[in-house]
Amino acid sequence: MKQLPPKAADRQLTESNSTLSQLKALRLAQKESNQRVEELKMRLFHITEQHMDQAVRLIKRWLADKE
Secondary structure (H helix, E strand, O other): OOOOOHHHHHHHHHHHHHHHHHHHHHHHHHHHHHHHHHHHHHHHHHHHHHHHHHHHHHHHHHHHHHO
8 A cells, every 4th residue: 555645644644634523513413403303393293283273173163053
């Protein structure tokens, strides 16, 4: 295997560390984004559930009034 000159090796190591730091930052951002998406999905689920319950109550009341 070919040895790199010391300055080139240092530069390559610095670039690798920079790339690794960027990857870690991206993964953290993705994790936070995924967590936010899950929170929004749960919020949407609960809102939808509330509206469905409200719709059922309105329909039951409408049917009861109709009789």
